[in-house]
Amino acid sequence: MSSRHVASSLISNSSHTTNNATKSVPLSKRLLFPTAPASSFDLPPLLLNPLIPPELNAELYDFIALALRAFVQPWWTKITRYDKEFLPIITEILTHAVRTLEERLANAHQKGDLAKLVFRDVPLVVTQHYRDFRIAQCKVNSSYAAGGALSFSALFHASQSHIAVKPDGEIDSDYVRFLVDHILKTCLPKQDWDPEPERVIVREIVVKIVVKDIFGKITQPWFIEKMILEQLMSIPSHVKPKDTLSHSNGLSLHTLIVFVLTLIQSISGACLALVYAYRQLVITIKEVNHHAGTTETHSTQVPVTNLPPPPPPLPDIDSVPVSRTPSEYSAPSVKHSVSSSSSNFLEPTPHSPSSDLTQPDLPPDYASYPLLVISEIFNMDARFASNAVMSTVGMATSQGVAGGWIDKLLPYLLTPYALSQRIPCSPPIDPTPEEQAETRQKLINFLDGNTLASLLLGPYPSDTISAALEPLENRECNFHLIMILLDSILGVLFPELFNGTG
Incomplete structure (x- = not known):
């Protein structure tokens, strides 16, 4: 009996060990790579950039696995329950598409187009959106609106007319279908792009997700306000701890010793913080300068293909056998005069196209x-104090000593090494109208009691924030903003779409 008991216990322990090993295998490994050995847990890299942290690679695989399990596996198992190759094939296609987008994003970053998109194009688009919204508000019930016959949405659409957005804010699916068709042609492998049924099915699924689900969600005013509030709440706030020590009225030796030791501790802590900040600043400056030098080297290696072809070589006149008179032998050689004239001809004039290439950018x-966009959103020009602060900051960053270094720092912040990891999360549930009003009220009252906010946003910061949120609370206007931003992003990643080469 004892031997049977020992054998059964060993079998149960081995089964528990096997179950624990199976349970410890991540979902992405079991679902996306079912034929891989269970002992190895290293997933193949989804992104090829070595600066990408491995945690982000694992999170992306988990996101793909959860999406396929939620939206593909339920209906595919009804067709066939024993086929385990469909999801790995989808993973291969997604890997190819993600790497293609990564390559285009890296090329745009090296050429400087990504920095121009983030720090120039997007702020200008948002600034123009706010200006057009406020101008349309002023035109309502005026002669510009045909005596009040035109609605606010029609006035705003007239100032920001887009081929893909109708006056009522509805998006034209054909425009999005054209964009998705080109993106799929670029990102999909050739064997998956050639079959027309597969291409059409994938395109229609993507168009439905983009137009109905994504655009339908991110254009909601409550979604934008909730996203802004979550970002503000994630900023750590340093609250000064309350002093729990009892302060005695008399000055004793014990109090003096505690004061001296506290002062020494504060000074040492401040010195350590300064040393750490100095070291981090030196490291950041070196990395920024190295990144700027690498970008400039890459930009100088790009061949210039728009130069005109060089002129044909002029013939050597002295080599032509002609008869000369004795007086002509004493004349100066024609070769020197022709070469000098040809050198004058080849020398670029100030208005020639080749001279523009040597001019510094x-x-x-x-x-x-x-x-500029911050000043427009919060209407900084309407208050003297905020206008003075923004003007001073603008002169310091644009024309001051720090201007050139900031132009190197901001593109460096877009590198994968400097970007913080963002874990994909589940989509938010549509809140009730009461919850939406509560979110807006929290966002409006977020800076109450802040002295700096009163200086920059006026004596009533809540009113300024409320006015800043108005251009984002109209869903029809948000569709215009989203489509213009989408065109700007695709113009950087897929420039052939807009320059006629695609």
């Missing part, structure tokens, strides 16, 4: 555009 001045 103007500085990008990336810091001025974010300051």
Whole structure:
């Protein structure tokens, strides 16, 4: 009996060990790579950039696995329950598409187009959105609106007319279908792009997700306000701890010793913080300068293909056998005069296209555009104090000593090494109208009691924030903003779409 008991216990222990090993295998490994050995847990890299942290690679695989399990596996198992190759094939296609987008994003970053998009194009688009919204508000019930016959949405659409957005804010699916068709042609493998049924099915699924689900969600005013509030709440706030020590009225030796030791501790802590900040600043400056030098080297290695072809070589006149008179032998050689004239001909004039290539480019001045959009959103020009502060900051960052270095720092912040990891989360549930009003009220009252907010946003910061949220609370206007931003992003990643080469 004892031997049977020992054998049964060993079998149960081995089964528990096997079950624990199976349970410890991540979902992405079991679902996306079912034929891989269970002992190895290293997933193949989804992104090829070595600066990408491995945690982000694992999170992306988990996101793909959860999406396929939620939206593909339920209906595929009804067709066939024993086929385990469909999900791995989808994973291969997604890997190819993600790497293609990564390559285009890296090329745009090396050429500087990504920095121009983030720090110039997007702020300008948002600034124009706010200006057009406020101008349309002023035109309502005026002669510009045909005596009040035109609605606010029609006035705003007239100032920001887009081929894909109708006056009522509805998006034209054919425009999005054209964009998705080109993106799929670029990102999908050839064997998956050639079959027309597969291409059409994938395209229609993507168009439905983009138009109905994504655009239908991110254009909601409550979604934008909730996203802004979550970002503000994630900022750590340093609250000064309350002093729990009892302060005695008399000055004793014990109190003096505690005061001296506390002062020494504060000074040492401040010195350590300064040393750490100095070291981090030196490291950051070195990395920024190295990144700027690498980008400039890459930009100088790009061949110039728009130069005109060189002129044909002029013939050597002295080599032509002609008869000369004795007086002509004493004349100066024609070769020197022709060569001098040809050198004058080849020398570029100030208005020739080749001379423009040698002119230095103007500085990008990336810091001025974010300051411009902040000034427009919160209407900084309407108050003297905020206008003075923004003007001073603008001069310091654009024309001051720090202007050139900031133009190097901001593109560096877009590198994968400097970007913080963002874990995909589940989509938010549509809140009730009461919850939406509560979110807006929290966002409006977020800076109450802040002295700096009163200086920049006026004596009533809540009113300024409420006015800043109005251009984002109209869903029809948000569709215009989203489509223009989408065109700007695709113009950087897929420039052939808009320059006629695609």
